[in-house]
Amino acid sequence: MTQPIRFLSGIQPSGRLHLGNYFGAIAQHIALQSEGEALYFIANYHALTTVNDATQLRELTRDVAATYLALGLDPQRATLFRQSDIPELHELAWLLATVTGMGLLERAHAYKDKVARGVPAKVGLFYYPVLMAADILAYRSNIVPVGADQAQHVEMTRDMAGYFNHAYGETFVLPEARVSEAASVVPGTDGQKMSKSYGNAIELFADDGALKKAVMGIVTDSAPVDAPKDPTKNVIFQLYALAASPAEAAAMAEAFRAGGYGYGEAKKALLAKLKERFGPARDRYREWLKRPDDLEDVLRAGATRARQVALATIDAARRACGIA
Numbered sequence: 001m002t003q004p005i006r007f008l009s010g011i012q013p014s015g016r017l018h019l020g021n022y023f024g025a026i027a028q029h030i031a032l033q034s035e036g037e038a039l040y041f042i043a044n045y046h047a048l049t050t051v052n053d054a055t056q057l058r059e060l061t062r063d064v065a066a067t068y069l070a071l072g073l074d075p076q077r078a079t080l081f082r083q084s085d086i087p088e089l090h091e092l093a094w095l096l097a098t099v100t101g102m103g104l105l106e107r108a109h110a111y112k113d114k115v116a117r118g119v120p121a122k123v124g125l126f127y128y129p130v131l132m133a134a135d136i137l138a139y140r141s142n143i144v145p146v147g148a149d150q151a152q153h154v155e156m157t158r159d160m161a162g163y164f165n166h167a168y169g170e171t172f173v174l175p176e177a178r179v180s181e182a183a184s185v186v187p188g189t190d191g192q193k194m195s196k197s198y199g200n201a202i203e204l205f206a207d208d209g210a211l212k213k214a215v216m217g218i219v220t221d222s223a224p225v226d227a228p229k230d231p232t233k234n235v236i237f238q239l240y241a242l243a244a245s246p247a248e249a250a251a252m253a254e255a256f257r258a259g260g261y262g263y264g265e266a267k268k269a270l271l272a273k274l275k276e277r278f279g280p281a282r283d284r285y286r287e288w289l290k291r292p293d294d295l296e297d298v299l300r301a302g303a304t305r306a307r308q309v310a311l312a313t314i315d316a317a318r319r320a321c322g323i324a
Helices: 019-032 054-070 089-097 102-106 109-116 123-138 148-168 208-216 235-243 246-258 263-289 292-321
Strands: 006-011 037-042 078-082 143-147 176-180
Touching: 006 019, 006 123, 019 037, 019 054, 019 143, 019 176, 019 235, 037 054, 037 292, 054 078, 054 263, 054 292, 078 292, 089 123, 089 148, 089 292, 102 123, 102 148, 109 123, 109 148, 123 148, 123 292, 143 148, 148 176, 148 292, 208 263, 235 246, 235 263, 246 263, 263 292
Parallel strands: 006 037, 006 143, 037 078, 143 176
Antiparallel strands: none
């Protein structure tokens, strides 16, 4: 009997989730739960490289779980769990580290970019790709949906799995990346890629006041209202096109090109569309946060399922290298 395709991805609880997270990852994750076996983990171990407040980390972890459930993740069809509920990952990461050269980790784009932005060069940040490789390999996942900026980590995972397989025999499934280009093109309010660390994000479930402030704060050029404008070069249209239907996006693009359509009017249209698109999910999200015990039940049940797979993989790795 053919085994179903297994998808695996994770998301860090390092801040409130935003439009970039949704269009770049979460929407794809929700869709994939009907295409195969989907496992999604909340990467709270990884978040420790940036979040150093225990209460905040617990709250953000619950926030991620509530967000996924509110947006349509079905815990009967997909497995949602906390990374920290699979403690054996660290043993697997160590086994991978023993066959992985420093040069591979030194080439990690994410590490170099963060250090260049002033993030302290801590061991955990440098070691991040090894733990990520353990995350991916532990569940024998076939497909890892990622944004273009994360594709390198999947390639590094394949390298580490290859090193181990070469040294000890075929042990790990080599995963393939499924790259979502959307993650690299969702712009923030300043035109850069939307990111929590850049302070340019529009939160998915912000209250009405905060949402309006973020949308109205989108940076635009000084073109007058009457002037024709290229919609593809302004953030308002780019975000509207993601949230709206093709016909609605085409109508806004035509209005920009015709002239007489100002950025203020376009921002109001974007604000209304975001409320329409995410308002019902925001209500569900708030209801989930009122039910922390139910959230915990979902995460624990997911961890039980995921750990069964991980333990079998780790046991195979132990036996392959002579630990067991």
